[in-house]
Amino acid sequence: MATSETDVIILYDIPSTVPGNAWSANTWKTRFALNYKGIPYRTQWVEYPDIAPLLTSLGVSPNTPSTWTFPYTLPAIYDPRTRTVLMDSIKIARYLDETYPDTPAVLPSETRVLQHAFQPSLFSTVHEKLVPLVLAPCIEKLNPPSALYFRETREVLLGCKVEAISPPEKRAEQWAALEKGFSVLASWFEAAGDGRLLLSGGGPAGDASRVSHADISIAGILIWVRIILEEESEEWRRIESFDGGRWKRYLGFFEQWADISR
Structure with a gap:
């Protein structure tokens, strides 16, 4: 190549x-x-x-x-x-x-329907629950032109200041909803009954030859939240602890493909 x-x-x-x-x-x-x-x-x-x-x-x-x-x-x-x-x-x-058919497939034809259907389910179950908790911290990580654009467009969408979607009095409830969402996501893995780390299989340690777009989508959410909340923060540590540490193990598996040098 x-x-x-x-x-x-x-x-x-x-x-x-x-x-x-x-x-x-x-x-x-x-x-x-x-x-x-x-x-x-x-x-x-x-x-x-x-x-x-x-x-x-x-x-x-x-x-x-x-x-x-x-x-x-x-x-x-x-x-x-x-x-x-x-x-x-x-x-x-x-x-x-x-x-590039000589590379490992992440969206094989026989799974495309289910993988497409998975995306809105993942959004409503976990991603949507994260939005109130991480939207304001996202702005802090952006360069000035993007920060202004991000704030203005999201506030038009929300009809309020970004900070208003997660006031102190609602955060406990929002965190509880997020933890419940992750538990629902974990239950989808557990339904296989084989202790798999990935949706696509691979057992507790994962299998580098069996990674799907759906698996990558979860990893994308996790690395985004770790970056925005910061790895040493109490909030990220809390997410890592959900479901017996499943999500810490999950993102750890994807570190081998987290190259940002290019």
Whole structure:
């Protein structure tokens, strides 16, 4: 596989002030997939206000609007080998599987329906519960142009200040809802009855040959929250302790594909 600068895939990601820049749950999904597959790529950092102009200039069709989806979002990739531009991590995963069939598949055809169905379930069960707790800390990790854009767009969506969605008197209730959400997620794994670490199988230690996009999606959420809350914080330690430490073990398994050097 060629690795010259002009041949490699460009991953469009959102910069921040954290070490290594990468922080977003959604862009981590594609970064994990590229690293897992061993596909050479380089990162082009794009501040929030520049995402729509960039993707429009590249001819990307906008997302269908929904409550938490904006017309143009990252991750996106450009593959110079095929002159293909794609937005949305699950579409990118399918493209990478089909275009680079000699790499391990994360979205095989026989699981695509279930993996697509998993995404809204994961959002409503865990991701949505995290939003009130981490939205304001996200702003603190962004560069000024992105921080302003992020705040303004989210406050229009929420109809209030970002800080108002998690006032002190509600935080205990919100944390309880989050812990319950993670427990529901854990129950999906436990339903297999074999002690698996990953949704796709692999036993308690995981299996590097059996990683799905659904697994990567969970890892993306976890690494996002660890970065935003900070690894040594009491809040992150609390999440690590949920479900007997399952999520600490889970993210630990994905550290082997958490390269942010490119």
